[in-house]
Amino acid sequence: MSGFHQEGEFFQSNYYDNQNYGYDANAQAQFGVEPQFGQFDYSQGYGGSNQGYDQEFMAPDPRAPFTGSIMTPSPMAFEEKAGSGADNYEDEPPLMEELGINFDHIVQKTMAVLNPLKSADHTIMQDTDLAGPLxxxxxFGGSLLLSGKLHFGYIYGIGLVGCLAMYCLLNLMSLSGVSAGIIxxxxxxxxxxxxFLSFSAVLLSLKGVVGIVLVAATVLWCSVSASKLFVSALAMDSQQLLVAYPCTLVYGVFALLTVF
Structure with a gap:
Protein backbone atom coordinates (compact mmCIF):
# COMPACT_ATOMS: atom_id res chain seq x y z
CA MET A 1 0.00 0.00 0.00
CA SER A 2 1.52 3.32 -1.03
CA GLY A 3 0.43 6.98 -0.94
CA PHE A 4 1.14 10.32 -2.51
CA HIS A 5 0.43 14.03 -1.85
CA GLN A 6 -1.59 16.42 -3.93
CA GLU A 7 -2.43 19.98 -2.78
CA GLY A 8 -1.94 19.21 0.92
CA GLU A 9 -4.10 16.03 0.88
CA PHE A 10 -3.04 12.45 1.19
CA PHE A 11 -4.36 9.77 -1.14
CA GLN A 12 -3.84 6.08 -0.90
CA SER A 13 -3.27 4.24 -4.15
CA ASN A 14 -5.23 1.06 -4.67
CA TYR A 15 -2.97 -0.24 -7.38
CA TYR A 16 -1.59 -3.04 -5.33
CA ASP A 17 -3.42 -5.73 -3.48
CA ASN A 18 -1.81 -6.81 -0.20
CA GLN A 19 -2.81 -10.41 -0.78
CA ASN A 20 -1.70 -11.25 -4.33
CA TYR A 21 0.26 -8.10 -5.33
CA GLY A 22 -2.20 -7.36 -8.11
CA TYR A 23 -3.94 -4.13 -8.98
CA ASP A 24 -7.48 -2.84 -8.68
CA ALA A 25 -9.63 -2.41 -11.80
CA ASN A 26 -11.22 0.74 -10.36
CA ALA A 27 -7.82 2.35 -10.06
CA GLN A 28 -7.04 1.41 -13.64
CA ALA A 29 -10.30 2.97 -14.85
CA GLN A 30 -9.64 6.11 -12.84
CA PHE A 31 -6.14 6.78 -14.10
CA GLY A 32 -6.51 5.26 -17.56
CA VAL A 33 -3.19 3.48 -17.38
CA GLU A 34 -2.09 0.06 -16.43
CA PRO A 35 0.43 0.36 -13.64
CA GLN A 36 3.63 -1.57 -13.67
CA PHE A 37 5.27 -2.74 -10.47
CA GLY A 38 8.00 -0.39 -9.36
CA GLN A 39 7.69 1.85 -12.42
CA PHE A 40 4.84 4.24 -11.62
CA ASP A 41 6.22 7.77 -11.49
CA TYR A 42 4.37 10.06 -9.13
CA SER A 43 6.16 13.06 -10.54
CA GLN A 44 3.88 12.98 -13.61
CA GLY A 45 0.68 13.29 -11.56
CA TYR A 46 -2.65 13.25 -13.43
CA GLY A 47 -2.61 13.61 -17.20
CA GLY A 48 1.18 13.68 -17.36
CA SER A 49 1.50 17.17 -15.88
CA ASN A 50 4.04 17.79 -13.16
CA GLN A 51 2.24 18.70 -9.93
CA GLY A 52 5.38 19.23 -7.87
CA TYR A 53 5.87 15.68 -6.66
CA ASP A 54 9.27 14.35 -5.79
CA GLN A 55 10.73 12.63 -8.82
CA GLU A 56 12.85 10.40 -6.66
CA PHE A 57 9.82 8.94 -4.91
CA MET A 58 8.89 5.86 -6.96
CA ALA A 59 6.36 3.18 -6.16
CA PRO A 60 8.28 0.27 -4.61
CA ASP A 61 8.17 -3.12 -6.16
CA PRO A 62 6.48 -5.39 -3.59
CA ARG A 63 8.14 -8.44 -5.14
CA ALA A 64 11.64 -7.04 -4.65
CA PRO A 65 13.41 -7.99 -1.38
CA PHE A 66 14.01 -5.24 1.14
CA THR A 67 17.67 -4.28 1.14
CA GLY A 68 17.55 -1.98 4.13
CA SER A 69 19.14 0.89 2.23
CA ILE A 70 16.37 3.30 3.25
CA MET A 71 16.27 2.47 6.96
CA THR A 72 19.97 1.80 7.52
CA PRO A 73 21.73 4.91 8.92
CA SER A 74 25.19 5.89 7.84
CA PRO A 75 28.05 4.16 9.67
CA MET A 76 29.76 7.54 9.99
CA ALA A 77 26.93 8.70 12.25
CA PHE A 78 27.70 5.92 14.73
CA GLU A 79 31.43 6.68 14.57
CA GLU A 80 30.89 10.40 15.15
CA LYS A 81 28.50 9.70 18.04
CA ALA A 82 30.91 7.23 19.62
CA GLY A 83 33.82 9.59 19.13
CA SER A 84 31.99 12.51 20.72
CA GLY A 85 30.95 10.35 23.69
CA ALA A 86 34.52 9.21 24.23
CA ASP A 87 35.74 12.79 24.15
CA ASN A 88 33.11 13.80 26.70
CA TYR A 89 34.16 11.01 29.05
CA GLU A 90 37.81 12.04 28.75
CA ASP A 91 37.02 15.67 29.50
CA GLU A 92 34.92 14.89 32.59
CA PRO A 93 36.62 15.50 35.97
CA PRO A 94 37.16 12.59 38.39
CA LEU A 95 34.28 11.51 40.59
CA MET A 96 35.97 12.57 43.84
CA GLU A 97 36.58 16.03 42.43
CA GLU A 98 32.92 16.36 41.46
CA LEU A 99 31.92 15.37 45.00
CA GLY A 100 34.29 17.97 46.43
CA ILE A 101 36.62 15.42 48.10
CA ASN A 102 40.33 16.18 47.77
CA PHE A 103 42.48 13.62 49.55
CA ASP A 104 45.59 15.81 49.36
CA HIS A 105 43.84 18.62 51.23
CA ILE A 106 42.44 16.15 53.75
CA VAL A 107 45.93 14.86 54.52
CA GLN A 108 47.37 18.38 54.75
CA LYS A 109 44.64 19.59 57.09
CA THR A 110 44.98 16.50 59.26
CA MET A 111 48.75 16.98 59.52
CA ALA A 112 48.22 20.66 60.35
CA VAL A 113 45.96 19.63 63.25
CA LEU A 114 48.37 16.98 64.51
CA ASN A 115 51.25 19.50 64.47
CA PRO A 116 49.79 22.74 65.91
CA LEU A 117 53.19 24.48 65.98
CA LYS A 118 53.69 24.21 62.21
CA SER A 119 52.32 27.01 60.05
CA ALA A 120 49.49 26.01 57.73
CA ASP A 121 49.06 26.91 54.08
CA HIS A 122 46.21 29.40 53.72
CA THR A 123 45.23 28.05 50.28
CA ILE A 124 44.08 24.67 51.61
CA MET A 125 41.81 26.37 54.14
CA GLN A 126 39.76 27.93 51.34
CA ASP A 127 38.59 24.43 50.45
CA THR A 128 35.39 23.85 52.42
CA ASP A 129 35.88 20.12 52.77
CA LEU A 130 33.28 18.43 55.00
CA ALA A 131 34.30 14.80 54.49
CA GLY A 132 37.00 14.89 57.18
CA PRO A 133 34.83 16.67 59.82
CA LEU A 134 32.02 14.18 59.26
CA PHE A 140 34.11 10.79 68.31
CA GLY A 141 30.57 9.54 68.82
CA GLY A 142 31.63 5.94 68.22
CA SER A 143 34.45 6.17 70.77
CA LEU A 144 32.04 7.57 73.35
CA LEU A 145 29.70 4.70 72.53
CA LEU A 146 32.43 2.26 73.55
CA SER A 147 32.29 3.84 77.02
CA GLY A 148 28.52 3.40 77.18
CA LYS A 149 27.71 7.04 76.29
CA LEU A 150 25.24 7.67 73.51
CA HIS A 151 25.88 11.36 72.78
CA PHE A 152 25.46 11.73 69.03
CA GLY A 153 22.67 14.26 69.46
CA TYR A 154 24.76 16.31 71.90
CA ILE A 155 27.72 16.25 69.53
CA TYR A 156 25.73 17.59 66.60
CA GLY A 157 23.87 20.12 68.75
CA ILE A 158 26.97 21.52 70.42
CA GLY A 159 28.80 21.53 67.10
CA LEU A 160 25.99 23.50 65.45
CA VAL A 161 25.85 26.09 68.24
CA GLY A 162 29.64 26.40 68.26
CA CYS A 163 29.79 26.89 64.49
CA LEU A 164 27.12 29.61 64.61
CA ALA A 165 28.91 31.42 67.45
CA MET A 166 32.29 31.26 65.68
CA TYR A 167 30.71 32.39 62.42
CA CYS A 168 29.27 35.52 64.02
CA LEU A 169 32.45 36.27 65.98
CA LEU A 170 34.90 35.84 63.11
CA ASN A 171 32.77 37.89 60.72
CA LEU A 172 32.97 40.73 63.23
CA MET A 173 36.70 40.35 63.74
CA SER A 174 37.91 39.81 60.17
CA LEU A 175 37.85 42.35 57.38
CA SER A 176 37.26 39.92 54.51
CA GLY A 177 34.60 37.85 56.23
CA VAL A 178 34.35 34.07 56.50
CA SER A 179 31.99 31.50 55.06
CA ALA A 180 30.09 28.94 57.10
CA GLY A 181 31.82 26.10 55.25
CA ILE A 182 35.26 27.17 56.47
CA ILE A 183 33.99 27.36 60.06
CA PHE A 196 42.07 10.42 70.86
CA LEU A 197 40.93 11.53 74.31
CA SER A 198 37.62 9.69 74.02
CA PHE A 199 39.38 6.49 72.98
CA SER A 200 41.73 6.79 75.97
CA ALA A 201 38.65 7.13 78.21
CA VAL A 202 37.80 3.51 77.35
CA LEU A 203 41.02 2.30 79.01
CA LEU A 204 41.40 4.69 81.96
CA SER A 205 39.34 7.06 84.06
CA LEU A 206 39.51 10.76 83.26
CA LYS A 207 38.19 11.89 86.64
CA GLY A 208 41.56 11.68 88.41
CA VAL A 209 44.65 13.86 88.22
CA VAL A 210 45.90 12.11 85.10
CA GLY A 211 42.54 12.57 83.46
CA ILE A 212 42.45 16.27 84.25
CA VAL A 213 45.91 16.76 82.75
CA LEU A 214 44.93 14.84 79.61
CA VAL A 215 41.69 16.78 79.23
CA ALA A 216 43.44 20.16 79.66
CA ALA A 217 46.16 19.23 77.19
CA THR A 218 43.61 17.99 74.64
CA VAL A 219 41.47 21.13 74.88
CA LEU A 220 44.57 23.31 74.49
CA TRP A 221 45.69 21.22 71.52
CA CYS A 222 42.33 21.60 69.75
CA SER A 223 42.14 25.33 70.48
CA VAL A 224 45.65 26.11 69.24
CA SER A 225 45.12 24.11 66.05
CA ALA A 226 41.75 25.72 65.30
CA SER A 227 42.93 29.26 65.99
CA LYS A 228 46.03 28.71 63.84
CA LEU A 229 43.92 27.54 60.91
CA PHE A 230 41.46 30.41 61.29
CA VAL A 231 44.24 33.00 61.44
CA SER A 232 45.98 31.58 58.35
CA ALA A 233 42.73 31.34 56.37
CA LEU A 234 41.50 34.85 57.23
CA ALA A 235 44.88 36.63 57.35
CA MET A 236 44.24 37.75 60.92
CA ASP A 237 47.79 38.52 62.01
CA SER A 238 48.49 38.82 65.76
CA GLN A 239 44.95 37.78 66.67
CA GLN A 240 45.44 34.10 67.38
CA LEU A 241 44.94 34.47 71.14
CA LEU A 242 41.64 36.26 70.61
CA VAL A 243 40.44 33.49 68.31
CA ALA A 244 41.76 30.73 70.57
CA TYR A 245 39.58 31.79 73.53
CA PRO A 246 36.16 30.98 71.96
CA CYS A 247 37.63 27.82 70.45
CA THR A 248 38.64 26.73 73.97
CA LEU A 249 35.06 27.17 75.16
CA VAL A 250 33.71 25.05 72.30
CA TYR A 251 36.14 22.18 72.79
CA GLY A 252 35.78 22.44 76.56
CA VAL A 253 32.13 21.39 76.19
CA PHE A 254 33.17 18.39 74.10
CA ALA A 255 35.68 17.49 76.81
CA LEU A 256 32.90 17.55 79.42
CA LEU A 257 30.95 15.07 77.29
CA THR A 258 34.02 12.83 77.25
CA VAL A 259 34.62 12.95 81.00
CA PHE A 260 31.06 12.77 82.25
Missing amino acids: VFCMA VSVLGYCLLPMV
Whole structure:
Protein backbone atom coordinates (compact mmCIF):
# COMPACT_ATOMS: atom_id res chain seq x y z
CA MET A 1 0.00 0.00 0.00
CA SER A 2 1.52 3.32 -1.03
CA GLY A 3 0.43 6.98 -0.94
CA PHE A 4 1.14 10.32 -2.51
CA HIS A 5 0.43 14.03 -1.85
CA GLN A 6 -1.59 16.42 -3.93
CA GLU A 7 -2.43 19.98 -2.78
CA GLY A 8 -1.94 19.21 0.92
CA GLU A 9 -4.10 16.03 0.88
CA PHE A 10 -3.04 12.45 1.19
CA PHE A 11 -4.36 9.77 -1.14
CA GLN A 12 -3.84 6.08 -0.90
CA SER A 13 -3.27 4.24 -4.15
CA ASN A 14 -5.23 1.06 -4.67
CA TYR A 15 -2.97 -0.24 -7.38
CA TYR A 16 -1.59 -3.04 -5.33
CA ASP A 17 -3.42 -5.73 -3.48
CA ASN A 18 -1.81 -6.81 -0.20
CA GLN A 19 -2.81 -10.41 -0.78
CA ASN A 20 -1.70 -11.25 -4.33
CA TYR A 21 0.26 -8.10 -5.33
CA GLY A 22 -2.20 -7.36 -8.11
CA TYR A 23 -3.94 -4.13 -8.98
CA ASP A 24 -7.48 -2.84 -8.68
CA ALA A 25 -9.63 -2.41 -11.80
CA ASN A 26 -11.22 0.74 -10.36
CA ALA A 27 -7.82 2.35 -10.06
CA GLN A 28 -7.04 1.41 -13.64
CA ALA A 29 -10.30 2.97 -14.85
CA GLN A 30 -9.64 6.11 -12.84
CA PHE A 31 -6.14 6.78 -14.10
CA GLY A 32 -6.51 5.26 -17.56
CA VAL A 33 -3.19 3.48 -17.38
CA GLU A 34 -2.09 0.06 -16.43
CA PRO A 35 0.43 0.36 -13.64
CA GLN A 36 3.63 -1.57 -13.67
CA PHE A 37 5.27 -2.74 -10.47
CA GLY A 38 8.00 -0.39 -9.36
CA GLN A 39 7.69 1.85 -12.42
CA PHE A 40 4.84 4.24 -11.62
CA ASP A 41 6.22 7.77 -11.49
CA TYR A 42 4.37 10.06 -9.13
CA SER A 43 6.16 13.06 -10.54
CA GLN A 44 3.88 12.98 -13.61
CA GLY A 45 0.68 13.29 -11.56
CA TYR A 46 -2.65 13.25 -13.43
CA GLY A 47 -2.61 13.61 -17.20
CA GLY A 48 1.18 13.68 -17.36
CA SER A 49 1.50 17.17 -15.88
CA ASN A 50 4.04 17.79 -13.16
CA GLN A 51 2.24 18.70 -9.93
CA GLY A 52 5.38 19.23 -7.87
CA TYR A 53 5.87 15.68 -6.66
CA ASP A 54 9.27 14.35 -5.79
CA GLN A 55 10.73 12.63 -8.82
CA GLU A 56 12.85 10.40 -6.66
CA PHE A 57 9.82 8.94 -4.91
CA MET A 58 8.89 5.86 -6.96
CA ALA A 59 6.36 3.18 -6.16
CA PRO A 60 8.28 0.27 -4.61
CA ASP A 61 8.17 -3.12 -6.16
CA PRO A 62 6.48 -5.39 -3.59
CA ARG A 63 8.14 -8.44 -5.14
CA ALA A 64 11.64 -7.04 -4.65
CA PRO A 65 13.41 -7.99 -1.38
CA PHE A 66 14.01 -5.24 1.14
CA THR A 67 17.67 -4.28 1.14
CA GLY A 68 17.55 -1.98 4.13
CA SER A 69 19.14 0.89 2.23
CA ILE A 70 16.37 3.30 3.25
CA MET A 71 16.27 2.47 6.96
CA THR A 72 19.97 1.80 7.52
CA PRO A 73 21.73 4.91 8.92
CA SER A 74 25.19 5.89 7.84
CA PRO A 75 28.05 4.16 9.67
CA MET A 76 29.76 7.54 9.99
CA ALA A 77 26.93 8.70 12.25
CA PHE A 78 27.70 5.92 14.73
CA GLU A 79 31.43 6.68 14.57
CA GLU A 80 30.89 10.40 15.15
CA LYS A 81 28.50 9.70 18.04
CA ALA A 82 30.91 7.23 19.62
CA GLY A 83 33.82 9.59 19.13
CA SER A 84 31.99 12.51 20.72
CA GLY A 85 30.95 10.35 23.69
CA ALA A 86 34.52 9.21 24.23
CA ASP A 87 35.74 12.79 24.15
CA ASN A 88 33.11 13.80 26.70
CA TYR A 89 34.16 11.01 29.05
CA GLU A 90 37.81 12.04 28.75
CA ASP A 91 37.02 15.67 29.50
CA GLU A 92 34.92 14.89 32.59
CA PRO A 93 36.62 15.50 35.97
CA PRO A 94 37.16 12.59 38.39
CA LEU A 95 34.28 11.51 40.59
CA MET A 96 35.97 12.57 43.84
CA GLU A 97 36.58 16.03 42.43
CA GLU A 98 32.92 16.36 41.46
CA LEU A 99 31.92 15.37 45.00
CA GLY A 100 34.29 17.97 46.43
CA ILE A 101 36.62 15.42 48.10
CA ASN A 102 40.33 16.18 47.77
CA PHE A 103 42.48 13.62 49.55
CA ASP A 104 45.59 15.81 49.36
CA HIS A 105 43.84 18.62 51.23
CA ILE A 106 42.44 16.15 53.75
CA VAL A 107 45.93 14.86 54.52
CA GLN A 108 47.37 18.38 54.75
CA LYS A 109 44.64 19.59 57.09
CA THR A 110 44.98 16.50 59.26
CA MET A 111 48.75 16.98 59.52
CA ALA A 112 48.22 20.66 60.35
CA VAL A 113 45.96 19.63 63.25
CA LEU A 114 48.37 16.98 64.51
CA ASN A 115 51.25 19.50 64.47
CA PRO A 116 49.79 22.74 65.91
CA LEU A 117 53.19 24.48 65.98
CA LYS A 118 53.69 24.21 62.21
CA SER A 119 52.32 27.01 60.05
CA ALA A 120 49.49 26.01 57.73
CA ASP A 121 49.06 26.91 54.08
CA HIS A 122 46.21 29.40 53.72
CA THR A 123 45.23 28.05 50.28
CA ILE A 124 44.08 24.67 51.61
CA MET A 125 41.81 26.37 54.14
CA GLN A 126 39.76 27.93 51.34
CA ASP A 127 38.59 24.43 50.45
CA THR A 128 35.39 23.85 52.42
CA ASP A 129 35.88 20.12 52.77
CA LEU A 130 33.28 18.43 55.00
CA ALA A 131 34.30 14.80 54.49
CA GLY A 132 37.00 14.89 57.18
CA PRO A 133 34.83 16.67 59.82
CA LEU A 134 32.02 14.18 59.26
CA VAL A 135 34.37 11.23 59.74
CA PHE A 136 35.89 12.74 62.91
CA CYS A 137 32.46 13.49 64.39
CA MET A 138 31.34 9.93 63.75
CA ALA A 139 34.58 8.59 65.24
CA PHE A 140 34.11 10.79 68.31
CA GLY A 141 30.57 9.54 68.82
CA GLY A 142 31.63 5.94 68.22
CA SER A 143 34.45 6.17 70.77
CA LEU A 144 32.04 7.57 73.35
CA LEU A 145 29.70 4.70 72.53
CA LEU A 146 32.43 2.26 73.55
CA SER A 147 32.29 3.84 77.02
CA GLY A 148 28.52 3.40 77.18
CA LYS A 149 27.71 7.04 76.29
CA LEU A 150 25.24 7.67 73.51
CA HIS A 151 25.88 11.36 72.78
CA PHE A 152 25.46 11.73 69.03
CA GLY A 153 22.67 14.26 69.46
CA TYR A 154 24.76 16.31 71.90
CA ILE A 155 27.72 16.25 69.53
CA TYR A 156 25.73 17.59 66.60
CA GLY A 157 23.87 20.12 68.75
CA ILE A 158 26.97 21.52 70.42
CA GLY A 159 28.80 21.53 67.10
CA LEU A 160 25.99 23.50 65.45
CA VAL A 161 25.85 26.09 68.24
CA GLY A 162 29.64 26.40 68.26
CA CYS A 163 29.79 26.89 64.49
CA LEU A 164 27.12 29.61 64.61
CA ALA A 165 28.91 31.42 67.45
CA MET A 166 32.29 31.26 65.68
CA TYR A 167 30.71 32.39 62.42
CA CYS A 168 29.27 35.52 64.02
CA LEU A 169 32.45 36.27 65.98
CA LEU A 170 34.90 35.84 63.11
CA ASN A 171 32.77 37.89 60.72
CA LEU A 172 32.97 40.73 63.23
CA MET A 173 36.70 40.35 63.74
CA SER A 174 37.91 39.81 60.17
CA LEU A 175 37.85 42.35 57.38
CA SER A 176 37.26 39.92 54.51
CA GLY A 177 34.60 37.85 56.23
CA VAL A 178 34.35 34.07 56.50
CA SER A 179 31.99 31.50 55.06
CA ALA A 180 30.09 28.94 57.10
CA GLY A 181 31.82 26.10 55.25
CA ILE A 182 35.26 27.17 56.47
CA ILE A 183 33.99 27.36 60.06
CA VAL A 184 32.53 23.86 59.96
CA SER A 185 35.60 22.46 58.21
CA VAL A 186 38.13 23.91 60.68
CA LEU A 187 36.20 23.05 63.84
CA GLY A 188 35.53 19.55 62.54
CA TYR A 189 39.14 18.81 61.66
CA CYS A 190 40.38 20.13 64.98
CA LEU A 191 38.10 17.65 66.77
CA LEU A 192 40.66 14.92 66.03
CA PRO A 193 42.58 15.28 69.35
CA MET A 194 39.27 14.95 71.18
CA VAL A 195 38.76 11.63 69.41
CA PHE A 196 42.07 10.42 70.86
CA LEU A 197 40.93 11.53 74.31
CA SER A 198 37.62 9.69 74.02
CA PHE A 199 39.38 6.49 72.98
CA SER A 200 41.73 6.79 75.97
CA ALA A 201 38.65 7.13 78.21
CA VAL A 202 37.80 3.51 77.35
CA LEU A 203 41.02 2.30 79.01
CA LEU A 204 41.40 4.69 81.96
CA SER A 205 39.34 7.06 84.06
CA LEU A 206 39.51 10.76 83.26
CA LYS A 207 38.19 11.89 86.64
CA GLY A 208 41.56 11.68 88.41
CA VAL A 209 44.65 13.86 88.22
CA VAL A 210 45.90 12.11 85.10
CA GLY A 211 42.54 12.57 83.46
CA ILE A 212 42.45 16.27 84.25
CA VAL A 213 45.91 16.76 82.75
CA LEU A 214 44.93 14.84 79.61
CA VAL A 215 41.69 16.78 79.23
CA ALA A 216 43.44 20.16 79.66
CA ALA A 217 46.16 19.23 77.19
CA THR A 218 43.61 17.99 74.64
CA VAL A 219 41.47 21.13 74.88
CA LEU A 220 44.57 23.31 74.49
CA TRP A 221 45.69 21.22 71.52
CA CYS A 222 42.33 21.60 69.75
CA SER A 223 42.14 25.33 70.48
CA VAL A 224 45.65 26.11 69.24
CA SER A 225 45.12 24.11 66.05
CA ALA A 226 41.75 25.72 65.30
CA SER A 227 42.93 29.26 65.99
CA LYS A 228 46.03 28.71 63.84
CA LEU A 229 43.92 27.54 60.91
CA PHE A 230 41.46 30.41 61.29
CA VAL A 231 44.24 33.00 61.44
CA SER A 232 45.98 31.58 58.35
CA ALA A 233 42.73 31.34 56.37
CA LEU A 234 41.50 34.85 57.23
CA ALA A 235 44.88 36.63 57.35
CA MET A 236 44.24 37.75 60.92
CA ASP A 237 47.79 38.52 62.01
CA SER A 238 48.49 38.82 65.76
CA GLN A 239 44.95 37.78 66.67
CA GLN A 240 45.44 34.10 67.38
CA LEU A 241 44.94 34.47 71.14
CA LEU A 242 41.64 36.26 70.61
CA VAL A 243 40.44 33.49 68.31
CA ALA A 244 41.76 30.73 70.57
CA TYR A 245 39.58 31.79 73.53
CA PRO A 246 36.16 30.98 71.96
CA CYS A 247 37.63 27.82 70.45
CA THR A 248 38.64 26.73 73.97
CA LEU A 249 35.06 27.17 75.16
CA VAL A 250 33.71 25.05 72.30
CA TYR A 251 36.14 22.18 72.79
CA GLY A 252 35.78 22.44 76.56
CA VAL A 253 32.13 21.39 76.19
CA PHE A 254 33.17 18.39 74.10
CA ALA A 255 35.68 17.49 76.81
CA LEU A 256 32.90 17.55 79.42
CA LEU A 257 30.95 15.07 77.29
CA THR A 258 34.02 12.83 77.25
CA VAL A 259 34.62 12.95 81.00
CA PHE A 260 31.06 12.77 82.25
